[in-house]
Amino acid sequence: MRDFVITSESLTLGHPDKLCDQISDAVIDAYLAEGVRESVIAECAIASGVAFLSVRSPVEAPVDLGGLARRVLGNAGYGGEGQGKAPTVMLEMSRGTAGGGEGRAGVETWRMVTAFGYACDQTANAMPYPVALSHDIARRLDAARIGGRLSWLSPDAQVQVAARFEDRRPVSLRAVAVTCGTLHPVTAEAAQSEIEEVVLEPALERCTPGMDAETRVVVMPSDDPAGPERHSGLTGRKSADDAYGSFVRRGGPALSGKDPSRADRVCVYAAREAARAIVSADLAREAEVQLSYIGGDEAPASIEVDTYGSGRISDQKLAARLSEVTDFRIGAIAERMRLWDLPGDRGGSFYRRLATYGHLGRDDLQTPWDISDLAHRLA
Amino acid sequence: MTQPGFEIEVAHRTGGGRFRVRCPCLRARPDAAARVESVLQRDPLFRAATVRAASGSVVLQAGPDTPEEQVVAALRSALTAPAPQHRDQDTTPDTGRKWHLCPLEEVVSSLDADTEAGLSAEAAKSRLARHGPNALPKAEQTSSLALFADQFKSLPVGMLLVSATISAATGGVSDAVATVSVVMLNAVFGFVTEGQAEASIHSLMDSSRESVTVIRDGQPVTLRSADLVPGDLYVPRPGTRVPADARLVRGRRLKVDESMLTGETDPVTKDTGAEVAEDAPIGARTNMLHAGTLVAQGEGRAIVVATGVHTASARIAQLSETATRPKAPVEAELDRLGGRLVKASLLACGMFFGIGWMRGAGLAAVFKDALALAVAAVPEGLPVVATTTMALGLRRMERKGILVRRIDTVESMGALQLICLDKTGTLTRNRLEVVETVTGLSRDGGAGGAAEAQMLRVAALNNEATPSHDGAQGSSATERALMNHAAQAGIDVAALRGERPQTRMIERTSERPLMITFHGGPGPAVAVKGAPEALLQRCTHLLDGDETRALTEADRDRILALNDELAGRPARVLGFASRSSAPDDEAPEDLSGLTWLGLMAMVDPLRPGARQFIESMHVAGIGTVMITGDQSATAGAIARELNLSGDKPLRIIDAPELSSLDPEVLGGVARQAHVFSRVSAQDKLSIVRALQKDGSVVGMTGDGVNDGPALKAADVGIAMGASGSALARDVANVVIRDDELETLSDAVAQGRAVYRNIRRALEFLISTNMSEIIVGIAEAAHGPGELETPMELLWINLVSDVLPGLGLALADPDEDVMRQPPRARGDPVIPPEDFRRMSLDSGTIAAAALVPHFVGLARFGPGPQTRGMTFLSLSLGQLFYTLTCQRTDVRKLRPDRLLENRMLDAALLTSVGTAVLPFFVPPLRRLLGIAPLNAGAAAISLAGAAAPAVGVLARRGVSLQLETVEGQPCETS
Incomplete structure (x- = not known):
């Protein structure tokens, strides 16, 4: 039997690493929404309350990047109206292609990429239970703070979940830990009882496995508001949280801050689409899809499927089916999913929303890799 | 506690x-x-x-x-004292009083003013006596006496005075008199040059003679702005400066450009009716007029509430005074060098005293000789050469339109490592200009035609500026730009406006960003301009080329897309429309049914030489930083146009609240930035301070009142003289009179040349004085009675120091002056490697003078003849050697161009004459203690005199040859 405990985490809007991801993706949104179809790379770091934003693109910035970064920070609760001083943004803007261009249909790739996609029947959005629960709690924390139900809670919090698996199925929730900044002093006990009442109980109400007698709940409020004034952040440092929460293999590169010409972003979405299609089409209970690209080829060098023995047909056959019904060429993926156009279509904000609560399993955002007709074609 | x-x-x-x-x-x-x-x-x-x-x-x-x-x-x-409870009615108005909050009646009663008839002439006179003139006190105007006393504050001068005192005490009255004469000469020289600089600066800065109009005894009177007093009823006139702080009594369409105070370039509407919040910043006090701001348009009456130092701009000036200016690099270095020279000469005297004492000579004689050495050691020319070089540099800059407030700034200018450039006013002219007009539906096709002509007419009619023969006057930059554009396109604006008199005007508001005018005469009765989107909503027709047709949805989208394109240039874009008939029933504010004419895009264009200027700064190794209130996208586009970052990625610090940033953090990142965007004027001081943190020499340009603190804190504060505010000129230490960037670049070159010249003169002075010390010690060590007399040495110093030093100092900038990196602050004025050359040269000069000395000793024994031979070879040797000091690096010497510096040639000729003069004038001969020479002795001395210069040229040949052998190309410039 394969029994193990696994942990996953999620961060709220105001965590510096997530702020960096949001700023980077907000830049991508802005460029794409303005009709830019050239490569754009945005990377962000935050330290001492100063945001350092480096943008690399052959085109002139079509928007006020400093103001954009401040809007993201203000939206997360830092330096907006009535939130103290406006943060300083240091911009670095370099010309030249960001090494991309390969995402346009018909353009060859030079980057070697191995991307993993995964889906399973553990939750409604086909994500592994621990990371899905973490994101849910993080989202509820933000909602409770914005709604004024947890007035002492700062925008910067971290949620960790530990779950026990038997035979690769979650059987019990072992622990939930919330580490958070505080706007005004609160005792650990008070913080714990409030968070349990306002956030954890509603979150776990309809969740299986839910809380049981063994579940350990820890709430650790810090003495300060945490956030970008207190600790630093960097784009792409939370790539496990963005994907499957360490439940399966993953590639290292960050997702945020890259335009759709970047294979290392696009292929992660394509692999998830394929994996989810397999599970949705009821061909397996869980599936991991591995797409590997070698420099010089536009199509993947290999498509590998692993259903951990849960497949109705063999993994090789599944892989073959996939390559039959799907075009895995990088340009084709971006085209099919309308990755260049989505920010414009969605009122200027698409990638930025992916930068919190995970890029995958975002049925709420109608992401084309999660809401896809591939399952029908596969069945 | x-x-x-x-x-x-x-x-x-x-x-x-x-x-x-x-x-x-x-x-x-x-x-x-x-x-x-x-x-x-x-x-x-x-x-x-x-x-x-x-x-x-x-x-x-x-x-x-x-x-x-x-x-x-x-x-x-x-x-x-306890806090005062009540304001005394008859004292000076409180500087901090919140006049904008007082009800108007209270303002009038507390100032005993009259909103109709104004003050009486007598009341005004007595108030003027009580409050003083309406002028800012001249900031730290140094008194003549203090300036003169400053000239005596250097160490070498001190040593000379001590030596003169000792001479006088030991009976050498003539020596003392001669020494003091030299000192006085130096002091007068420095005093005159510095005094002239101060005078020329002040002549530029006096603005108290501007005239203003006030109502006194019920009649409008024009008087000097200095004679304005609190309580005066002031009449604002468009295009003039507000002379004092005043509370508005009534105003009609009054707009004031407060950019010099607040940085906000759009004129602010002044209105008596508006509610002013208690904590309103200066820019939001709409019922106040502030001194130093510019009346853009409209008319009104205002009661003067504060004059002179009590005005808001003066209070900002006092803030300026809290920022301190760091010491100019060469000042500190000259102090250090002076100290070292004193130590060296004391050491030489001590050694000499020891030798004499061991030889058992009489103490008085030994003391006298030691004094001679001290005189030899002190380079008399040092203070005067440094001061004069800078003063002459200053004079030369002045001729080029660069006024320098402090003499040492000339040199700071040359040491400049980083220059902060205020975008508006420095890199641009702070003047809008129409750069593109678009009629119809495309950017290229619509030129000419009825639409274009109609749009130009609307731009001329729907305009608040006043036409004049040298361009539009008054109102805002936008209005002037539009009118000028119409005029340039061939429209006789004045005639058109006469033919189509304006019957009514509806001003723009924030809800309705359109300006609507109604006109009589032939042609469309209604002219409208404003924000394109809002205007387009009220349009139903489109004048496309020559025909008018209904406006379709597709047309609207296309026009808005055109607007976005133009705005993205980036530019300020306005739309134009007209209507043939005036509305009769509908409210004019809800006017619609207009015909769309087109768009005009305006920019504040970069000065023609801006890009070249930036490049020349980069070639000269000077970092450039642009400071602007624009948002980052606009700032980035301009920075690219200027190529501010060279081939490196462009770095922008975008900060609406820079001063709230931790100074340590700002210091860390500021040096990396090319642009500071969205910066308010107050934050400029933080930027300058942050850039100075690592010891850089930082320059800063500015033109507004609120730039004062930053200009003052910068090592080199540069004000634009033609367009800048008086306050900026007041606190800046450099004023560029013609506002041209090329002049600024010239100023840097001159500053560098000055420093190089000072260095060369100093090296020359130290080498030659060292050679005198060597000769003195060698003679003293060799035997008694051989030493030159103090007067001899002072004479040598006089002929071989001041004039040749000045000659060297007057050289033009080297050709490569703007291709070298700036020197680092803290670099010694004379680098160690130069000391090697100087030791070698002074050894050569000394050796070349000692040869005639020993020949003389052998033939005549110690006495006037021998001293004469040594004197001749030593003094002339130093003078010939001067020619080889024209380049710091001997390899860059050009034998064929040794005589290129005419001033130096003249100086040398005079000095040679002075050097040989004592041989022909018996009283001088007696003062110096020398005797005439026969032909043989003179020949030997002259050979000794020629030797050092020949030696240097020979060394140049050798080092050039060595380089050729090593296969390295050499520069010969």
Whole structure:
């Protein structure tokens, strides 16, 4: 039997690493929404309350990047109206292609990429239970703070979940830990009882496995508001949280801050689409899809499927089916999913929303890799 | 916490009666500071009083003859006095009084003013006597005496004076007189040059002669702005400067450009009716007119509430005074060098004294000889050469339109490592210009045609500027730009406006960003311009080419897309429309059914030479930083156009609240930035300070009142003279009179040349004086009675120091001056490798002079003849050697161009004449203690004199050959 405990985490809007991801993706949104179809790379770091934003693109910035970064920070609760001083943004803007261009249909790739996609029947959005629960709690924390139900809670919090698996199925929730900044002093006990009442109980109400007698709940409020004034952040440092929460293999590169010409972003979405299609089409209970690209080829060098023995047909056959019904060429993926156009279509904000609560399993955002007709074609 | 006592310490006072006093008990106690300040401001003893809680210091302006004790006593009583309860009716208006909050009636009654007839002539006269003229006191105008005394404050001068005193005491009256003469000569020289610089600066800065119109005894009177008094009924006139702070009594369409105070370039509407919040910043006090701002349009009446130092802009000026200017690099270095020279000469004297004492000579004789050496050691030319080089550089800059306020700034200018450029006004002209007009539906096709002609006419008619023969006047930059554009396109604006008189105008508001005018005469009755989107909503037709047709949805989208394209240039875009008939029933505000004409895009264009200027700065190794209030996208586009970052990625610091950033963090990142965007004027000071953190020499350009603190804190504060505000010119230490960037680049080249020249002159002076010390010690060590007399050495120094030093200092900039990196602050004025050359050269000169000395000894024995031979070879040797000092690096010497510097040639000719003069004038001969020479002796001495220069040229040949052997190309420039 394969029994193990696994942990996953999620961060709220105001965590510096997530702020960096949001700023980077907000830049991508802005460029794409303005009709830019050239490569754009945005990377962000935050330290001492100063945001350092480096943008690399052959085109002139079509928007006020400093103001954009401040809007993201203000939206997360830092330096907006009535939130103290406006943060300083240091911009670095370099010309030249960001090494991309390969995402346009018909353009060859030079980057070697191995991307993993995964889906399973553990939750409604086909994500592994621990990371899905973490994101849910993080989202509820933000909602409770914005709604004024947890007035002492700062925008910067971290949620960790530990779950026990038997035979690769979650059987019990072992622990939930919330580490958070505080706007005004609160005792650990008070913080714990409030968070349990306002956030954890509603979150776990309809969740299986839910809380049981063994579940350990820890709430650790810090003495300060945490956030970008207190600790630093960097784009792409939370790539496990963005994907499957360490439940399966993953590639290292960050997702945020890259335009759709970047294979290392696009292929992660394509692999998830394929994996989810397999599970949705009821061909397996869980599936991991591995797409590997070698420099010089536009199509993947290999498509590998692993259903951990849960497949109705063999993994090789599944892989073959996939390559039959799907075009895995990088340009084709971006085209099919309308990755260049989505920010414009969605009122200027698409990638930025992916930068919190995970890029995958975002049925709420109608992401084309999660809401896809591939399952029908596969069945 | 213990209560600190009321300690008072006068830190500084000027001749003008300005006191700076330390009161530790006020430090970090803003409440107490405010209370003491208000008490002091009511004290008739002081014209102005500022208390700073941050530093615990009090700055007081009293009468020039006020005794210190009286000031201290007044301050002591203020410290213990309770807070004043009521304002005394008959004292100077409180500087901090919130005039914008008082009801108008209270303003009128408290100032005893009259909103119709104004003051009476007598009342005005007595008020003028009480409040003083409406002018800012000249900031730290150095008195003549202080300037003269400053000339004696250097160490070499001190040593000379000591040596003169000792001479006088030991009976050498003629020596003492000669020495003191040299010192006085130096002092007068320095005094005259510096004094002239001060005078020329002040002549530029006096703005108190501007005239203003006020109502007195019910009649409009024009008077000097200096004669304005509180309570005067002031009449604002478009295009003139507001002379004092005034509370608006009534106004009609009054708009004021307050950019010099607030940085906001759009004129602000002034209105009596508007509610002003208690904490409204200066820019939002719409019922006040502030001194230094510019009336853009409209008319009105206002009661003067504060004049002179009590105005808001003067208070900002006082803020400027808290920022201190760091010491100019060469000042510190000359101090250090002077100290070293004194030590070296004391050491030489000590050695000499020891030798004499061991030989058992009489103490008096030994002392006299030691004195001779001390005189030899001190380079008399040093202070005067440094001062004069800078003063002459200053004069040369002045001829090129660069006014330099402080003499040492010339040199700081050359050491400039980083220059902060205010975008508006420095890189641009702060003048809008129409750069593109678009009619119809495309950017290229629509030129000419009825639409274009109609749009130009609308632009000329729907305009608040006034046409004149040299372009549009008054109103805002936008209006002027539009009118000028129409005129350039061939429209006779004045004639058109006469033919189509404006019958009515509806101003734009924030809800309805359109300006609508109605006109009589032939043609469309309604002209409208404004924000394209809002205007387009009211349009139903489109004038496309020559025909008018209905506007479709597709047309609207296309026009808005065109607008976005133009706005993205980036530019300010306005739309134009007209309507043939005036509305009769509908409310004019809801006017619609307009015909769309087109768009005009305006930019504040970069100055023609801006890009080249940036490049020349980069080639010269000077970092450039642009400071702008624009948002980052606009700033980035301009930075690219200027190529501010060279081939590196462009770095922008975008900060609406820069001053709230931790200075350490700002210091860390500021040096990396090419652009500071969205910066308010107040933050410029933080930027300058951050850039100075690592010891860089930082320059800063500015033109507004609010640039004052940053200009003052910068090592080189540069004001644009033609367009800048008086305050900016006041605090800046460099004023570029013609506003041209090329002039600024020239100023840097001149500054560098000055420094190089000072260095060469110094190296020359030190080498030659070292050679005299070597000769002196060798002679003293060799035998008694051989040493030259003090007067001989002073004469040599006089002929071989001042004039040749000055000649070297007058050289033109080297050809490669703007291709070299700036020197680092803290670099010694003479680098160690130069000391090697200087030792070698001084050894050569000494050896070449000692040969005739020993020949003379052998033939004549110690005495006037031998001294004469040594004197001749030593003095002429130094003069010939001067020619080889024209390049720091011997390899760059060009034998064929040794005589290129005419000033140096003349100086040398004069000096050679002076050097040989004593041989022909018996009294001088006796003073120096030398005798005439026969032909043979003279020949030997002249050979000795030629040797050092020949030696240097030979060395140049060798080192060039060596380089050729090593296969390295060499520069011969």
